[in-house]
Structure formats: structure tokens, C-alpha cells
Amino acid sequence: MKRVEAVIKPFKLEDVKDALAEIGIDGMTVSEVKGYGRQKGHSELYRGAEYVVDFLPKIKMEMIVAEDMVEQVTATIVEAARTGKIGDGKIFVSDIEKIIRIRTGETDEEAI
Amino acid sequence: MKRWFIALLLVLPTFVFAEDTLNTGDTAWMMISTALVLLMTPAGLALFYAGMTRSKNVLNTYAMVFGAFVVAFIVWIIAGYSIAFGSNSSAALQNVIGNFDNVFLTGTKWTDLTGTYPTYVFVAFQGTFAAITVAIASGSIIERMKYSTWLIFVAIWGLVVYAPVAHMVWGGDGALLFDAGALDFAGGTVVHMNGGLAGLVLAILVGKRAGYPKSAMKPATVLLTALGAALLWFGWYGFNAGSAFGANAIAGLALLTTTVATAAAAITWMLAEWFVYKKPTLLGIATGAVSGLVAITPAAGFVTVGGAFVIGILGTLFAFWGVTVLKKKLGYDDSLDAFGVHFLAGLFGALATGLLAVKDNDLLWDGPLKESGDRMGQFIVQVESVVVIGLFTLIGTVVVYYIATALTGGSRVDEESEAMGLDESVHGEKYINS
Numbered sequence: 001m002k003r004v005e006a007v008i009k010p011f012k013l014e015d016v017k018d019a020l021a022e023i024g025i026d027g028m029t030v031s032e033v034k035g036y037g038r039q040k041g042h043s044e045l046y047r048g049a050e051y052v053v054d055f056l057p058k059i060k061m062e063m064i065v066a067e068d069m070v071e072q073v074t075a076t077i078v079e080a081a082r083t084g085k086i087g088d089g090k091i092f093v094s095d096i097e098k099i100i101r102i103r104t105g106e107t108d109e110e111a112i
Numbered sequence: 113m114k115r116w117f118i119a120l121l122l123v124l125p126t127f128v129f130a131e132d133t134l135n136t137g138d139t140a141w142m143m144i145s146t147a148l149v150l151l152m153t154p155a156g157l158a159l160f161y162a163g164m165t166r167s168k169n170v171l172n173t174y175a176m177v178f179g180a181f182v183v184a185f186i187v188w189i190i191a192g193y194s195i196a197f198g199s200n201s202s203a204a205l206q207n208v209i210g211n212f213d214n215v216f217l218t219g220t221k222w223t224d225l226t227g228t229y230p231t232y233v234f235v236a237f238q239g240t241f242a243a244i245t246v247a248i249a250s251g252s253i254i255e256r257m258k259y260s261t262w263l264i265f266v267a268i269w270g271l272v273v274y275a276p277v278a279h280m281v282w283g284g285d286g287a288l289l290f291d292a293g294a295l296d297f298a299g300g301t302v303v304h305m306n307g308g309l310a311g312l313v314l315a316i317l318v319g320k321r322a323g324y325p326k327s328a329m330k331p332a333t334v335l336l337t338a339l340g341a342a343l344l345w346f347g348w349y350g351f352n353a354g355s356a357f358g359a360n361a362i363a364g365l366a367l368l369t370t371t372v373a374t375a376a377a378a379i380t381w382m383l384a385e386w387f388v389y390k391k392p393t394l395l396g397i398a399t400g401a402v403s404g405l406v407a408i409t410p411a412a413g414f415v416t417v418g419g420a421f422v423i424g425i426l427g428t429l430f431a432f433w434g435v436t437v438l439k440k441k442l443g444y445d446d447s448l449d450a451f452g453v454h455f456l457a458g459l460f461g462a463l464a465t466g467l468l469a470v471k472d473n474d475l476l477w478d479g480p481l482k483e484s485g486d487r488m489g490q491f492i493v494q495v496e497s498v499v500v501i502g503l504f505t506l507i508g509t510v511v512v513y514y515i516a517t518a519l520t521g522g523s524r525v526d527e528e529s530e531a532m533g534l535d536e537s538v539h540g541e542k543y544i545n546s
Contacts, residue, residue, distance in 0.1 A: 044330065045389055045391065046330065046331060046393070046395055047393075047395060047399060047436065048389070048435055048439075048440070049329075051328035051329075051330065052328075053328065
């Protein structure tokens with residue numbers, strides 16, 4: 001079992017969600033985050049006072065995936081989230097030790 | 113008897129007693145104007161300022177404005193009115209202050225009239241002016257001042273600075289600037305220059321916010337600021353047109369000049385930003401509108417539509433320069449530009465009144481322009497009023513600041529409170545609870 005985390009541009013959320021739904025991923029957790037990498041900040045102007053804002057809004061998606069689905073999931077995310085411009089984001093894959101479904105008590109593979 | 117003769121007889125008394133009779137139209141208008149000007153402070157100005165404050169201090173900024181209004185109004189009733197509009201028996205003192213005969217409004221009755229409407233309405237109307245003047249100054253010292261110090265400053269300043277300044281300009285015969293013939297229709301000098309300058313003085317004495325000017329200090333929500341500006345505009349009809357003290361044609365003139373100047377001003381700021389910064393901001397449009405309102409205030413009932421255009425456009429350009437250039441150059445933390453907008457636009461309007469007031473003796477109150485068509489003379493009187501008030505406010509504000517600071521053991525919150533945000537440290541409240 002693997003966790004796939006993707007930090008993507010916010011406006012790409014719907015596209016990625018729809019693309020994942022098509023390959024059978026129908027659950028995930030999404031949070032609004034801020035971050036920066038190579039995409040430098042932008043400036044905001046208030047009455048002549050200019051502020052350079054380093055942190056950019058991003059969306060972080062997390063989903064638990066069976067090991068044999070990881071390749072397909074990451075490829076789908078990459079295709080749906082890519083714009084070709086700096087700031088498209090990154091995907092992180094890590095191991096999951098245990099899963100429990102709260103309602104039924106199912107564990108591991110049955111709880112994905 | 114002929115019907116027309118009877119009609120004439122019945123109408124005759126109104127000609128004899130016209131001065132002293134309560135006119136219901138004037139009274140209704142003045143009461144509405146009072147409500148309109150009230151709206152300008154705990155709603156208009158409070159939202160205008162709070163929207164521009166960082167989220168952690170939004171409630172404190174609002175509370176400073178609201179608190180200033182209520183304290184200043186009570187102080188006005190206690191002695192402010194008497195000092196501003198009383199007549200001092202000593203000619204020397206009458207130049208600057210009135211008297212204490214009407215302290216707590218003793219010696220006045222509900223049936224008294226000021227012109228054609230109740231004195232009590234006049235007292236309330238003028239009280240809203242006293243309150244907004246000091247509230248304006250709060251914009252300069254947001255995010256770092258102790259609430260107790262602020263409220264005590266408000267209370268003393270209303271008596272020591274506002275009331276005498278109002279007296280000098282509007283206090284009737286014997287008052288220094290009134291006698292000189294200074295023209296200030298609704299308070300360009302008495303309210304806006306006064307409040308704006310007090311703000312700058314406080315900004316310098318209290319000191320800059322921690323991290324200014326390097327840290328980003330972003331407005332919590334420009335939406336509220338724009339709403340505040342719109343409410344200020346709405347209320348300003350009471351401020352300017354209400355200063356005609358009657359439901360009459362002069363009020364109508366002021367209503368129109370106020371609208372024209374403000375619209376022209378908002379467009380001016382919008383275009384200036386578009387040109388200089390490539391993007392017109394909502395904050396800029398809102399600010400431009402306010403600076404236009406300020407600039408036309410001393411001139412509203414003295415100029416024509418053409419004059420209103422000129423004042424709106426040029427007054428706003430002056431304020432724009434003050435906010436975007438002068439402030440950076442001199443480095444003071446006049447946080448919300450009370451000095452940049454209220455003082456500078458008010459100053460421009462006050463001087464422009466001398467140059468643009470129409471030579472119409474039905475409009476002019478007094479002064480060289482009315483007496484002998486001497487426009488240069490009038491301009492010099494305007495300069496005199498600006499200088500006198502400037503010095504008086506400067507010195508008075510410094511004095512009141514030090515008194516208030518001494519009484520409260522320091523004017524500034526400690527470093528940790530400032531970093532945490534005054535909403536939490538001073539008020540124990542949070543702007544948004546999610």
C-alpha cells in the first residue's frame with residue numbers, strides 16, 4: 001500500500017480529480033497549502049506599497065493506492081496537472097504501514 | 113373683507129417671526145444629516161480602516177474608531193459644545209475659545225432654536241463632527257497603540273484641540289479665523305486637516321509598527337474598505353449638504369459639488385494608478401473617492417460644478433503624491449494615510465476654496481472676497497487659517513499625547529502583544545472564528 005501525495009496548481013484540481021476518477025480512484029484528501037520552489041513569488045500593490053509575496057497557493061492531494069496502481073496513478077496526475085510552466089508541482093510516493101476503515105473495521109487492502 | 117386681505121394678514125406674522133420659528137423642513141433635514149454623519153464613523157470610517165488592517169488587528173482598528181466616536185461625543189456634550197460655540201466675555205479669549213456656560217448643556221432648553229431648528233439638533237450634529245475628527249487620527253496609529261491611552265487621548269483632545277479649532281473657524285463674532293473671513297464650509301480645516309495632522313503627530317510619537325516598512329502588511333479585506341468608502345460617501349451628504357444648516361438651495365449646491373468632486377477624484381486615482389503601476393486597484397478607487405470627499409469639504413457650498421471638478425481632480429493628485437511618494441521619502445508610518453489623505457486633500461481644498469469660491473454674496477459667509485472682491489486677499493486668509501490651525505493642532509496634539517501617555521504608563525503595547533495581534537492581546541477576540 002502506498003501513499004501518493006501531489007502538490008499541484010490549484011486550478012488543476014478538477015482536471016486531476018476527473019482523470020483519476022476515470023482510472024478508478026474515487027477517494028482522496030485535499031488541502032489548501034502554500035509553498036514555493038523554483039517559481040518565485042509575485043508582487044501585490046497596496047497604495048504604492050509593493051510587497052513581494054514568496055508563498056504561492058497550491059493544492060495538496062493525498063490518496064492511498066494499491067502498489068500495482070501507483071505507476072498508473074502518478075502518470076495520470078502528471079498528465080492532468082502539467083502546464084509546462086514553472087510551478088506545476090511534485091508528486092511524492094511513500095509506504096503505508098496500516099489502514100483501518102473506521103465504520104467497518106476493515107484493514108489494509110480491504111480498506112483502500 | 114376681501115379674501116386676499118385676510119390671507120395677507122394671516123401670512124404677515126411669519127414675515128415678522130421668520131428668524132425664530134422652527135421650520136420643519138430644516139429640522140427634518142438637520143436630523144437626517146446628523147444620522148448621516150453618525151453613519152460615517154462607526155460604519156463608514158471603521159470599515160474603511162478595518163478592511164486595510166492586517167487580520168490580527170482588524171477588530172482593534174474598528175474598536176479604536178467606534179470607541180473614539182462614543183467617547184468624543186460624550187466629551188462634546190460635557191464641555192466641547194460650550195467651548196466651541198459659546199461666546200467668551202473676554203475679547204482676547206474669544207479669539208480661541210468659547211465659555212463653560214453650557215457645560216453638560218446646562219442653560220439650554222429643548223425648545224431653544226439655533227436658526228430654524230432645535231439647538232439640541234445642532235448640538236448633536238456638531239458632536240458627530242467632533243467625533244469623526246479624532247477618529248480620523250486613529251488610522252495613523254493602528255496595530256500598536258494601547259487602547260486605554262487612545263481613549264484618554266480622545267477625551268482630552270476633544271476639549272483641548274478640537275473644540276478651540278472649531279471655535280476659531282465657526283465660533284461667531286470675535287473668533288479669530290471667523291472674523292478674518294476664513295471660508296470652511298463643512299470642515300476641511302476643522303475636521304480633515306486637523307484629524308490628519310493629529311494622526312501624523314501620533315504616528316511619529318508612538319513610533320512605527322514593528323517590521324515597517326520591510327514586512328508585508330497586507331489588508332485583511334479590501335472589500336470592507338470599499339464598502340466603508342461607499343458608506344462614507346453616503347454619509348458625507350449630511351456632512352457637506354447638512355452644513356448649509358437648512359433644507360435649501362445651498363444644501364442642494366453642496367450635494368452636487370460633493371458628488372461631482374468625489375466621482376472625478378475616484379476616476380483620477382484610478383487613472384493615476386493605472387498609469388503609474390499598470391493596475392487600477394479597488395483600494396485605489398475607494399481611496400480616491402475619500403480624498404475627493406475630503407478636498408471638496410471646505411468648498412462644497414462656495415464653488416460651482418467646474419470648481420468641484422478641479423478640486424476633485426487636483427486634490428486627489430496631491431493626496432496620491434503624498435501617499436505614494438512623500439510617505440516613502442520621509443519614512444513615517446502613517447499607517448492608513450490619515451495624513452496623506454485627510455490632511456493633504458483637506459489642505460488643498462482649503463486653499464483652493466480661496467481661489468475658486470464664486471463671487472456670490474448669497475453664498476459667501478464673509479471675508480475679503482465678499483467685501484471687496486479681493487480674491488488674493490481671500491486666499492491669504494485661507495493660508496492664515498491653515499497655518500494657525502496647523503500650529504495649534506501640532507502643539508496641542510503633542511501635549512495631549514504626553515498627558516495621555518503619562519496617565520496610562522506608556523502609549524504602546526509591548527512587543528509580544530504587537531506580534532500576537534491586538535485583537536487577541538487587547539480585546540481577547542478573533543476576527544474570524546472558523
